[in-house]
Amino acid sequence: MDSSLNSTTDSQIFDSLRLELRRGCLIVAVLAQLRAEHYGYTLRKALADQGLAIEESTLYPLLRRLETQQLLTSQWREEDKRNKRFYKLSPQGETILAQLLAEWNTINESLHKILNHPE
Amino acid sequence: MDLLERYLQAIGQSLPPATREDVRNELRANLAAQIDDSAEELGRPLSEPELAALLKAHGRPEVVAARYLPQRYLIGPTLFPFYLLAMRRVLPFVVAIYFIANLIRIAATQNGLGSIAEGLVDSAFQLIPVIFVWLGVMTIIFAIIERTYDKVGKALNLDNWNPSKLPPVKPSGDEKQRSLASRIADLAFHCLWMAYVIEVPRHPFLMFGPAVSFIANLQVTWAPVWHTFYVAFWFLLLIQLGIKIANLFEALGRWRIPLDLTAKLYAIALTGWLASAGTYVIATGPGIDPLQLAISNHWVGLSIAIVLIFMVLDLAVQAWKYLRGHIPLARLAF
Numbered sequence: 001m002d003s004s005l006n007s008t009t010d011s012q013i014f015d016s017l018r019l020e021l022r023r024g025c026l027i028v029a030v031l032a033q034l035r036a037e038h039y040g041y042t043l044r045k046a047l048a049d050q051g052l053a054i055e056e057s058t059l060y061p062l063l064r065r066l067e068t069q070q071l072l073t074s075q076w077r078e079e080d081k082r083n084k085r086f087y088k089l090s091p092q093g094e095t096i097l098a099q100l101l102a103e104w105n106t107i108n109e110s111l112h113k114i115l116n117h118p119e
Numbered sequence: 120m121d122l123l124e125r126y127l128q129a130i131g132q133s134l135p136p137a138t139r140e141d142v143r144n145e146l147r148a149n150l151a152a153q154i155d156d157s158a159e160e161l162g163r164p165l166s167e168p169e170l171a172a173l174l175k176a177h178g179r180p181e182v183v184a185a186r187y188l189p190q191r192y193l194i195g196p197t198l199f200p201f202y203l204l205a206m207r208r209v210l211p212f213v214v215a216i217y218f219i220a221n222l223i224r225i226a227a228t229q230n231g232l233g234s235i236a237e238g239l240v241d242s243a244f245q246l247i248p249v250i251f252v253w254l255g256v257m258t259i260i261f262a263i264i265e266r267t268y269d270k271v272g273k274a275l276n277l278d279n280w281n282p283s284k285l286p287p288v289k290p291s292g293d294e295k296q297r298s299l300a301s302r303i304a305d306l307a308f309h310c311l312w313m314a315y316v317i318e319v320p321r322h323p324f325l326m327f328g329p330a331v332s333f334i335a336n337l338q339v340t341w342a343p344v345w346h347t348f349y350v351a352f353w354f355l356l357l358i359q360l361g362i363k364i365a366n367l368f369e370a371l372g373r374w375r376i377p378l379d380l381t382a383k384l385y386a387i388a389l390t391g392w393l394a395s396a397g398t399y400v401i402a403t404g405p406g407i408d409p410l411q412l413a414i415s416n417h418w419v420g421l422s423i424a425i426v427l428i429f430m431v432l433d434l435a436v437q438a439w440k441y442l443r444g445h446i447p448l449a450r451l452a453f
Contacts, residue, residue: 040145041152057178061186064142076144084148088438 031097039084126174126217133184202261211367306363338404343394383434394423
């Protein structure tokens with residue numbers, strides 16, 4: 001009884017920490033993926049194909065927010081007889097992406113150092 | 120596709136008109152592409168239950184719409200700690216001002232002990248809506264600061280603080296601090312207790328219950344010692360009221376327990392004086408047997424003496440608990 005409760009709590013803690021860990025990474029991944037133009041659905045598929053599945057309800061509003069922050073540009077265009085909104089990384093987005101990747105690399109290197117030298 | 124349009128319409132209802140159509144069109148395109156992909160995998164169009172399952176997985180319309188709206192707080196994480204701090208700091212003042220104002224109003228407008236007691240009881244109960252209104256006002260004020268934080272809130276300079284102004288570290292032996300709720304409840308109950316003490320002489324039923332009619336038929340009355348006791352007891356209640364109000368503001372610090380113990384000592388002295396009086400009821404007519412009256416006085420005196428013993432024991436235990444933490448054990452050893 002106690003062990004099942006503990007495992008439920010552990011799982012909840014892991015899920016919550018995983019969510020926090022992924023949140024920032026997803027933004028970097030979306031910006032990086034949008035160096036090539038995509039609309040919402042194909043972007044989601046492209047990310048999922050590379051092992052980074054993201055819910056529609058998270059991705060689509062995120063695209064809007066990044067556009068408001070001027071990191072993305074968008075335009076409506078017809079494709080396959082349907083109007084779709086295509087997103088692409090803006091010049092400002094490219095600068096921010098480069099900064100974020102540098103930061104991510106620094107964190108990654110530091111983490112490796114910590115893991116390899118625990119004392 | 121009717122289901123898809125109904126779904127998009129439900130989402131649109133929770134969106135502002137300015138962005139409604141744009142978001143709906145974008146979602147329509149994304150969902151239609153997803154539906155097409157699913158149909159291609161199956162080799163046939165999606166059935167209605169399959170479409171419903173796909174939309175359900177996409178999310179409840181209100182929740183989906185909410186994600187397109189800016190994140191909104193009544194009081195955001197920057198201000199929230201200050202909101203809680205203000206609540207904790209101001210609440211004791213609200214309670215104290217309320218009780219003091221009511222005591223003054225009652226004393227000025229009510230006639231007779233009975234109506235004063237009623238006024239005190241009413242005040243204690245009316246404190247609850249007063250606190251709710253105050254909480255509402257404080258929340259509105261902080262919500263306004265939150266909304267205008269960029270223009271007005273930053274002028275409050277919340278990040279400006281001085282570490283050297285932090286209070287000194289409390290000695291590790293200090294007693295645990297009582298919660299604010301506990302201190303307010305303590306004050307409220309004390310006010311109720313004072314109201315009860317005021318009311319008892321006018322309504323002996325509150326003390327004797329149904330036996331009051333039997334006592335009323337006896338040709339006896341209270342001895343004068345009770346009048347002196349009553350005045351002295353009121354003095355004790357007022358001292359305790361002062362202690363509890365001061366305690367509300369944490370103004371007593373390490374003097375709280377010594378003051379409580381002193382008040383208990385005073386109560387013991389008062390009860391001891393009462394126990395030594397000997398006469399508690401006196402005859403008012405010839406129908407009372409002097410022997411029975413003497414026996415009654417004996418039993419009342421004995422009851423007071425028993426109460427006195429418990430009070431002394433209580434004081435001894437409380438004093439021991441206090442001294443144990445403040446005097447090194449070696450000095451207490453004989």
